[in-house]
Amino acid sequence: METIEKIVDMREARRRLEGTVGFVPTMGYLHDGHLSLVRQAREENGTVVVSIYVNPTQFGPKEDFKSYPRDIKRDLAMLKPFTDIIFMPPDAEMYPEDFDTWIVPGNITERLEGAARPGHFRGVATVVAKLFNIVQPDRAYFGQKDAQQVAVIKKMAADLNMPLEVVACPTVREADGLAMSSRNVYLSREQRRAAEVLYRALNLAKEMWESGEKDAGTIRHEMTALICKEPLADVSYISIAHCDTLHEMLHRVRPPALVSLAVKFGRTRLIDNCLLE
Numbered sequence: 001m002e003t004i005e006k007i008v009d010m011r012e013a014r015r016r017l018e019g020t021v022g023f024v025p026t027m028g029y030l031h032d033g034h035l036s037l038v039r040q041a042r043e044e045n046g047t048v049v050v051s052i053y054v055n056p057t058q059f060g061p062k063e064d065f066k067s068y069p070r071d072i073k074r075d076l077a078m079l080k081p082f083t084d085i086i087f088m089p090p091d092a093e094m095y096p097e098d099f100d101t102w103i104v105p106g107n108i109t110e111r112l113e114g115a116a117r118p119g120h121f122r123g124v125a126t127v128v129a130k131l132f133n134i135v136q137p138d139r140a141y142f143g144q145k146d147a148q149q150v151a152v153i154k155k156m157a158a159d160l161n162m163p164l165e166v167v168a169c170p171t172v173r174e175a176d177g178l179a180m181s182s183r184n185v186y187l188s189r190e191q192r193r194a195a196e197v198l199y200r201a202l203n204l205a206k207e208m209w210e211s212g213e214k215d216a217g218t219i220r221h222e223m224t225a226l227i228c229k230e231p232l233a234d235v236s237y238i239s240i241a242h243c244d245t246l247h248e249m250l251h252r253v254r255p256p257a258l259v260s261l262a263v264k265f266g267r268t269r270l271i272d273n274c275l276l277e
Contacts (some may be wrong), residue, residue: 049141058123
């Protein structure tokens with residue numbers, strides 16, 4: 001396993017590679033959800049490249065950039081069995097002092113996480129585009145837990161004619177259903193127990209849909225009522241939207257629909273989703 005920090009060295013390594021390259025961009029502090037992406041990349045490609053970079057431009061001024069969990073030694077040990085190259089650029093490589101070019105996604109970022117976190121997807125799209133240009137993968141792997149991020153990146157890759165496949169991989173969950181996330185470590189024991197309600201709410205939406213309920217307002221209402229029974233939960237949004245455009249379905253649910261939610265437990269904001277197909 002080779003570790004690279006300089007862009008020029010990553011490009012030189014890329015020129016030496018033969019066969020397909022699978023790429024998994026991460027912000028580190030890895031868990032089994034990340035490893036599921038890396039394993040799939042390993043199965044489908046000759047070479048696997050993983051980036052570890054906590055991107056400052058996707059964090060808002062009141063968000064957790066400085067406190068975001070980091071453990072590089074642990075990350076490297078987890079990746080070693082599956083990864084050929086780890087790209088770990090410092091900030092000065094990715095954003096030199098004269099950096100002044102951004103990718104600004106369009107309508108798809110006007111709702112959900114984009115509405116709650118202004119500027120977030122500008123930072124995501126810009127850093128992902130830079131990483132795509134540096135690594136030049138044939139396939140890039142992202143987790144479905146961050147459904148809006150996946151939609152933004154797929155749209156960017158299509159609109160800008162990027163020569164790669166963006167692969168969305170299933171959400172990996174804890175035994176109680178909570179989606180794996182690096183931010184789960186922020187939860188207290190009581191908040192962690194309370195967060196189980198997110199998965200129960202998504203399952204409720206699926207059960208209602210499969211039982212014949214097609215009214216989006218009714219499903220949203222029942223999900224909200226369930227989550228609000230948990231006193232530690234503070235709902236940011238519950239959405240039922242088209243899975244590609246993220247346009248909200250105000251009346252009848254028409255598949256494929258993305259049911260997504262964001263809920264705060266104390267200062268920790270968790271997101272999750274499921275598909276109605």
